[in-house]
Amino acid sequence: RKEVEQDPGPFNVPEGATVAFNCTYSNSASQSFFWYRQDCRKEPKLLMSVYSSGNEDGRFTAQLNRASQYISLLIRDSKLSDSATYLCVVNGPQGNLIFGKGTKLSVKP
Amino acid sequence: ETGVTQTPRHLVMGMTNKKSLKCEQHLGHNAMYWYKQSAKKPLELMFVYNFKEQTENNSVPSRFSPECPNSSHLFLHLHTLQPEDSALYLCASSGGAYNEQFFGPGTRLTVL
Numbered sequence: 001r002k003e004v005e006q007d008p009g010p011f012n013v014p015e016g017a018t019v020a021f022n023c024t025y026s027n028s029a030s031q032s033f034f035w036y037r038q039d040c041r042k043e044p045k046l047l048m049s050v051y052s053s054g055n056e057d058g059r060f061t062a063q064l065n066r067a068s069q070y071i072s073l074l075i076r077d078s079k080l081s082d083s084a085t086y087l088c089v090v091n092g093p094q095g096n097l098i099f100g101k102g103t104k105l106s107v108k109p
Numbered sequence: 110e111t112g113v114t115q116t117p118r119h120l121v122m123g124m125t126n127k128k129s130l131k132c133e134q135h136l137g138h139n140a141m142y143w144y145k146q147s148a149k150k151p152l153e154l155m156f157v158y159n160f161k162e163q164t165e166n167n168s169v170p171s172r173f174s175p176e177c178p179n180s181s182h183l184f185l186h187l188h189t190l191q192p193e194d195s196a197l198y199l200c201a202s203s204g205g206a207y208n209e210q211f212f213g214p215g216t217r218l219t220v221l
Binding site for chain 2: 031032034041042043044045046049087091094095096097099100101102
């Protein structure tokens with residue numbers, strides 16, 4: 001299993017749709033989990049941390065399943081401005097964060 | 110945003126030039142990072158500094174030379190680069206290895 005693996009995408013969805021991204025990680029001892037978004041030709045920006053009990057921030061919901069080593073991000077009521085690449089991030093064995101390759105989302109009118 | 114700043118934002122250099130990229134963080138963090146992102150490719154971690162000490166070098170060629178004079182500043186010195194080194198170079202900082210990282214806007218480098 002790759003250190004951090006994500007859906008390849010791209011996801012093309014209409015405005016208002018609900019979309020889910022999945023991510024698996026290989027280090028069972030990982031303790032830190034995040035979702036970042038990266039707009040074209042810009043730097044990655046922290047979207048949300050992922051907590052064991054799951055957490056929600058407005059239209060965004062993150063879930064963590066430690067047993068399956070699986071993280072998800074759900075976006076409800078997609079907006080055009082949600083179009084970006086979403087990066088799954090997990091800490092590796094030495095502690096430093098490992099970034100997934102990202103899943104591209106394109107929300108169409 | 111002034112959390113993490115990088116200069117220059119754009120740089121074009123020849124293969125024989127020597128240039129330096131600068132990163133400064135105003136977040137009081139102890140760890141700083143250099144990443145490379147080539148077109149349509151994922152982030153590649155290059156160097157990690159914790160409390161000014163280099164703790165990770167991901168087999169980066171010696172034509173890239175980092176310098177961390179203090180916890181707030183990070184430099185990447187470049188010399189005799191190759192065209193394939195053209196990429197977006199991103200600096201990031203964090204409160205510690207396990208903490209979220211905050212990125213600067215990056216330097217878009219073109220090597221002719």
